[in-house]
Amino acid sequence: MTQTRNVNQTFLRKPGVELRSTWQSTQAYKRHSHAQLSIGAILEGQTCCTCNGEPFILHPGDLIVIPADAPHSCNPIAGQPRSYHMLWIETDLQPTLQVIRSPALFSKYLSAVETLSASAIEHLLSALTDRPAPADTLRPTSLALQDALRHSLLAPPSLDALAQRFSLRKETLIRTFKQDTGLTPGTFLAISRIEFAKARLRAGDDIADVGYQSGFADQSHFHKTFVSYTAATPRQYATGRSISDNK
Known part of the structure; x- marks a missing residue:
């Protein structure tokens, strides 16, 4: 198995946004969560994203939207490599958990990760939702x-x-x-x-x-x-x- 330090991956950051790009990786994750909205894009191969206990099989061209604080993991299938982007955005907008199979939205996502500009991120978010963050339901x-x-x-x-x-x-x-x-x-x-x-x-x-x-x-x-x-x-x-x- 390829060691983690040898995996081809990069992290790019701007205020309020972070992008991870990983290529041909078989590395798995433990279940975790983020305080930010997460939006992932599969570029090559397949991955199984389990969010709130529900598994989703993702293919090239698929997007997955993961609300803030939602426990999830995104792992390879049968040990096969996959390539993906993961975008974390600090925002008050919180789309619901969803898998999106739309070439137009996928293209908009790729445009956003190319520059991480505020306008591109705003256009992506507006294409996903215009609903405010859900109320806190924790006891x-x-x-x-x-x-x-x-x-x-x-x-x-x-x-x-x-x-x-x-x-x-x-x-x-x-x-x-x-x-x-x-x-x-x-x-x-x-x-x-x-x-x-x-x-x-x-x-x-x-x-x-x-x-x-x-x-x-x-x-x-x-x-x-x-x-x-x-x-x-x-x-x-x-x-x-x-x-x-x-x-």
Whole structure:
């Protein structure tokens, strides 16, 4: 199997938008989520995208729209390589989960990723939806648990302590959180650490420092976890280019 560091992939960034382009990769992802709207495009091969527990088989020319915070994974089929773009957009517009098979929209997507210009991104979003973001449906305990984990990456409180704080049984706390978010608290903590690490890497922090800042005990654990959730090494992600918007 090709090692992750040898996979041909790039990251390009502008304020509010990030593009990942990956070519001929067989690397798989763990289930994860993003705070941003995600829009993926399959360029070559096939992939199976599972979102909110529902699998979708995607082919070249397909787009998949994944709402913010929706747990998902996009993995190769039968170990065969595939090539794809993944676009993350910070926006108040939140289209519903959908697979789109439209040559016109696919062409509009390719135009957007070619420049990442604000106008091209706006045109793409307007073609997808004009509905506002859905209201928050998480229960208060799940929101509080998310907040507690996000703000305690170095030394998160134990589930026993959190359950006591919320006057719940630990099993009830875990079950409620998974019903609301589709993730266990442990998985949510790992994703939060990786998302924090990505932010620090984008800011130019040293990789060795980022692992510690994110709450990982050692570099090996940081590297392994980062790869398992992103199918990219920390160094690959850190060397992604930020490009200015002159459009």
